[in-house]
Amino acid sequence: MIDFSSIRRRKAFVSMLAASSIFSISSARPEPVSRLHLLSRSSNETLPYRNASLCIDDRVDDLLSRMTLEEKAGQFFHTQMQKGLNGTLDLGNVTQRRNSSENMIGEKLMTHFNLVGDVLDVRENAEWYNRIQERALQTRLGIPITLSSDPRHAFTENIGTGFAANQFSQWPESLGLAALRDAEIVQKFAEIAREEYMAIGIRSALHPQIDLVTEPRWARIGNTMGEDANLTAELVVAYLKGFQGDKLGSHSVTTVTKHFPGGGPMENGEDSHFTYGKNQTYPGNNLEYHLIPFRAAIAAGARQIMPYYSRPIGLEDYDEVGFSFNKGIITDLLRGELGFEGIVCSDWGLITDTVIAGQDMPARAWGVESLSELQRAAMVLNAGVDQFGGEQRPELIVELVETGVITEDRLDVSVRRLMREKFALGLFENPFVDVEDAVRVVGNSYFRRIGNETQRKAYTLLANNDNILPLNAADSTKFYIEGIEASYLEARNLSVVSTPEKADLALVRLQAPYEPRPGGFEANYHAGSLEYNATEKARQAAIYAAVPTIVDIYLDRPAAIPEIADSAKALLANFGASPDALLDVLFGVDGAQPLGKLPFDLPRSMAAVEASKEDVPFDTENPVFRFGDGLRYAEKC
Numbered sequence: 001m002i003d004f005s006s007i008r009r010r011k012a013f014v015s016m017l018a019a020s021s022i023f024s025i026s027s028a029r030p031e032p033v034s035r036l037h038l039l040s041r042s043s044n045e046t047l048p049y050r051n052a053s054l055c056i057d058d059r060v061d062d063l064l065s066r067m068t069l070e071e072k073a074g075q076f077f078h079t080q081m082q083k084g085l086n087g088t089l090d091l092g093n094v095t096q097r098r099n100s101s102e103n104m105i106g107e108k109l110m111t112h113f114n115l116v117g118d119v120l121d122v123r124e125n126a127e128w129y130n131r132i133q134e135r136a137l138q139t140r141l142g143i144p145i146t147l148s149s150d151p152r153h154a155f156t157e158n159i160g161t162g163f164a165a166n167q168f169s170q171w172p173e174s175l176g177l178a179a180l181r182d183a184e185i186v187q188k189f190a191e192i193a194r195e196e197y198m199a200i201g202i203r204s205a206l207h208p209q210i211d212l213v214t215e216p217r218w219a220r221i222g223n224t225m226g227e228d229a230n231l232t233a234e235l236v237v238a239y240l241k242g243f244q245g246d247k248l249g250s251h252s253v254t255t256v257t258k259h260f261p262g263g264g265p266m267e268n269g270e271d272s273h274f275t276y277g278k279n280q281t282y283p284g285n286n287l288e289y290h291l292i293p294f295r296a297a298i299a300a301g302a303r304q305i306m307p308y309y310s311r312p313i314g315l316e317d318y319d320e321v322g323f324s325f326n327k328g329i330i331t332d333l334l335r336g337e338l339g340f341e342g343i344v345c346s347d348w349g350l351i352t353d354t355v356i357a358g359q360d361m362p363a364r365a366w367g368v369e370s371l372s373e374l375q376r377a378a379m380v381l382n383a384g385v386d387q388f389g390g391e392q393r394p395e396l397i398v399e400l401v402e403t404g405v406i407t408e409d410r411l412d413v414s415v416r417r418l419m420r421e422k423f424a425l426g427l428f429e430n431p432f433v434d435v436e437d438a439v440r441v442v443g444n445s446y447f448r449r450i451g452n453e454t455q456r457k458a459y460t461l462l463a464n465n466d467n468i469l470p471l472n473a474a475d476s477t478k479f480y481i482e483g484i485e486a487s488y489l490e491a492r493n494l495s496v497v498s499t500p501e502k503a504d505l506a507l508v509r510l511q512a513p514y515e516p517r518p519g520g521f522e523a524n525y526h527a528g529s530l531e532y533n534a535t536e537k538a539r540q541a542a543i544y545a546a547v548p549t550i551v552d553i554y555l556d557r558p559a560a561i562p563e564i565a566d567s568a569k570a571l572l573a574n575f576g577a578s579p580d581a582l583l584d585v586l587f588g589v590d591g592a593q594p595l596g597k598l599p600f601d602l603p604r605s606m607a608a609v610e611a612s613k614e615d616v617p618f619d620t621e622n623p624v625f626r627f628g629d630g631l632r633y634a635e636k637c
Contacts, residue, residue, distance in 0.1 A: 044142050049428070056423045060416055066141060069401055069408065072415050073394035074109030078148070078345055078387050081113035087121075087128035089135065097355060099392060105135050105145070108394050112387065112418070115149045115202060116159070118166050119442075122200060126438035129201030133431040144431040146422055148204035148256070151223060153193050153451070155576040158524040159357060160273070160348070161223060168196050169447035174208065175555070176458035176575030178225040179596030179630070183238035185454060190242020192447050194253045199438040203425050205255045206306070208239045210293040211262050213558070213600045214286075215614040217269020219514075219525035222556035222575075224264075226599025227617050227627055229289050233296035240300050248303060250426030256345055257297045259308030260323065260334055262290025265615035271525055272309035278322075278366035280310035284616035287315060295338060303421065304343040305334065306389065309350075309364040321367030324350055324385050325376070331384035343417050348390025351376050357520030378405050386414035455574075455581040460596035461631040463571040468548070470588030470633055471505075478502060480547060483509025488579040492587075500546035505569075508543065509552045509582070512559040530560040531606050537563055544568060552582055560603045562624045573598065588633065597630035 044050055049063035064072075081101060084090040092100030104110045113132075119125050129147060136145045149163075154173045156162035169192060171177070177186050197205065211220065213227040225232040236257070243253045263272075263280070270277030294305070307323035307330065318328045324346040334340050351373050353362050362369075365376050377396045380388065400406040422428065461469070473479075478495045480503035486496040489507075497503050513536075515528025532540070543549055544567035551568040553559060555575060564571060572594060574582070584592040603609050603620040612619045618627060 052429050056420055059423055059428075060419050063141065063143075063419055064412060064416060067415070069398055069411075070394065071109050071141060071143075072408070072411050073397035073401075075111060075143075075415050075418050076387055076397055076411075077108070077110050077392050077394060078112040078389050079104070079110070079114065079348075079392045080116040080390065081132070081147075082116040083125065083128045087124040087131070089128075089131060101132060101135070104392060105132065106139065108392055109139065110392060110394070111136060111143045111422075112146050112204075113148065114206065114390075115147055118157075118163055119152065119168065119200065120166055122167050122439050122442045123435055125200045126433050126435040130432045130435070133201070137431065143419075144422060144427040146204055146425070146427065147201050148206050149197065149202045150206045153189070153196075156222060159521070160524075161220065165451075167443045168193075169443055169451035170455070170578070171451040172455050172458040172574070172576040173222050173556070174225050175222060175599050176455070176577075176596065178231060178235060178599040179458045179460055179575060180454070181231065181597060183234055185457075186235045187238040187242040188450065189454070190239050192450065194243050194251075196442045196447065197253050198251070199433060199441040201433045203253055203427065204304075205243055205253050207258070208236055208255065208297075209258055210236050210297065211259055211308075212264040212290055212293070212617065214264045214290075214617045215266050215269045216530060216558040216600065216603060216609055216620070217527065218264060218266045218557070219269075219271045219527045220263060221558070221600075225293075227601065228599070229292035229617070231599070232293040236293050236297045237300040240297060240302060244301065244303065248301075248421075248424045250430060252425060254303045254421060254425060256304040256306050257294070257302045258306035259347065260294060260305050261287065261307075261329060262294070263308035263310060264290060266310065267313065267614060269609075269614070270527065272311075272322075272364065272366065273361075273525070274522060275362065278309070278311055278364075279313045280308070282312065282314040282615045284613040284619075285314075286613075286615040289617065290615065291338070294334075298338055298340050302340070302342060304345055305340060306345050306347055307334075307385075309347050309366060311367040319367070321379075322350065322365060325365070325368050325379045325383055327383040329383075335384055343387065343414075343421060344385045345387040346380060346385050346389045350380060351388060351391050351393060351396070357524075359519040359521040361521065374399060374405075381406055381410060381414075386417055452578070452581060455577040456585050456592045457595045458575055459577060459581075459585050459594035460573040460575075460598055460629075461570070461594040461633075462573055462598075462625055462629060463565055463568060464631055464633070465569050467634045468550070469570050469586060470593065471586050473505070473587070477504045479504070480506040480543070481508070482506075482543075483511075483552075484579050484582070488583060492583065500543045500549075503547045506543055506547045506549040507552070507586075508540070508549055509554070509579075511554050512557050513561075514557070526556060529606050530558060530603065530609060532561070540564070541567065550586065558600050558602050560605050560609070560624070562604055565624050575599075593633045594630065595632075597628045598625055599627065601626050 049059045082090050089101040092098050151162035153165050153168050153171045157164040209223040210232050211224050213221050225235050243255050245252050267279040267281040272278050311320050311322050312318050323329045478497045480500045513532045514526035548569040550570045552572045555573050601623040602625040604622050604624050608620040
């Protein structure tokens, strides 16, 4: 495991910040806050909930007793927040339906936010985080912000699923970690990600995603750990330990394990972000298989769990309504049968229609579309959910209590869980980050090196005819390339030519097949056929016929590519890898070689996929490659 003692310098610094209150909310650089704000906050310093020597339960009791209905209602919402110009508080945008940070913190009294946007400037992000915490401390009770994030350490760039690494160390997607079958590597990744998250104030990870790949067409596979429930169960335990530690505390990042009860078995492989994908189906009566990783996560101390949007079809014991509306799923199954006592946060946007990336998106209230917003909110609370993801409607909660539909005691159950988490994370004592420490920690050379090495190791070699790999190309070897810029080869003194006919070898980087969908948001989801169309197959075949070809395919979903397996000289699969990682593996630089094994089957055809059952693993007929396939380089004399 990693010794981080040499890079932790936060505690003394943030204690100084908490005492001095040196951050304003609007300037481009920190300035002193007003004496009025200092006096306002100091009035709370002697209250029991501020006393770190008391046990957490006593502090929660005291804080809860002081909260107004409106302050409680604000805690039920966990929505997006982004930086303003130069790291100031965001002023909002009416045309984009985006409320200002001041509105959400100062008026709606919300304290849970999901960081939106790429981290391109570590210093600016850290300074912005300190400003939002300072603004939160100026509220009546000074409840600190909990900042969360979707994954930020790989190659995905898609609002709603993850952000590219940019300034963070870069790793393969979680499928690549699964390809390595190594819990120690998974824990090391999580420890490093935790340090980089904490450095800029992220204290809640909206991951891991432990859905199972039993329906290979689904568009959310890239962030999973594959098709095998037992492997995913083993790896999620290491993942949680790396982020949270042995016990949640001031050096932890809490995790939101998703999507309960497993989002893999989507009807026809469609996704429930969209109206045509609202159904989750169980033709194999195989729900229990999908619960295996969640049982392991709960036993390992999972703190928070997120249900998916879908409604279950074909499960006799459960109503056909979305999982967060479904009392049988949340209260009876998750809390009752599985014994989960932590926070349940819904997926984003169950109550309010919105616009995402310019696309109209109705609320994902599947099965209860006819209910009003107020009725939907009540149903989610009655199901046993603690927090509404992607929403900022505290007025609904206030109205439900004032009209007697929901009791304030019911609110207290959830608020107690949410406040306990903040106390356990140490946010009341140390809400700020050390900006200089953030600059030193995020993307440091050691973290980057480990991430880059893992990209190389996660490569999976599926075909290596005549042991062509690793390459030992002579200076005269001419390469035809696709999907990689010539500059990467030229930097290694390799020659690039313009056509396959002029080349000695072809190097083709492909993306797994998919059918493009319309819409600003929907277009980011790779769905539909797992085969290339006839035109693309013919185009590729001409290359394979003209020159020995090495194919590198990025598998964000399983691909049906028997024609490539038959025709390519070598075939590699990656799960997120840079061009340099690929070239190092191809040439065996410093001993680099593919060590991965497939985390799922690769089906033979779409017909085989369509004939399989969405909830059953490993059931497509005669797959081209099977779970666990992966070659090694032969020893060369």
